[in-house]
Amino acid sequence: MTGFQLRRTxxxxxxxxxxxxxxxxxxxALDETTVWLFWAVVVVLVTGGLLVSYNRSTPVESA
Numbered sequence: 344m345t346g347f348q349l350r351r352t353x354x355x356x357x358x359x360x361x362x363x364x365x366x367x368x369x370x371x372a373l374d375e376t377t378v379w380l381f382w383a384v385v386v387v388l389v390t391g392g393l394l395v396s397y398n399r400s401t402p403v404e405s406a
Contacts, residue, residue, distance in 0.1 A: 352397050359393065 349357070363386060370382045
């Protein structure tokens with residue numbers, strides 16, 4: 344019997360969430376307007392880029 348295993352996209356989602364939370368903590372501690380703006384733009388671009396990448400590269404799974 345095999346153990347619980349995550350797919351590639353699930354592992355990447357967990358890593359992305361961890362990095363998101365850590366970077367949010369750093370930005371919160373700095374509390375600078377320009378840093379908040381830069382962080383928001385980077386998060387949107389990275390998350391959007393990964394979503395597009397996953398949707399283009401993942402084959403359609405049969406039900």
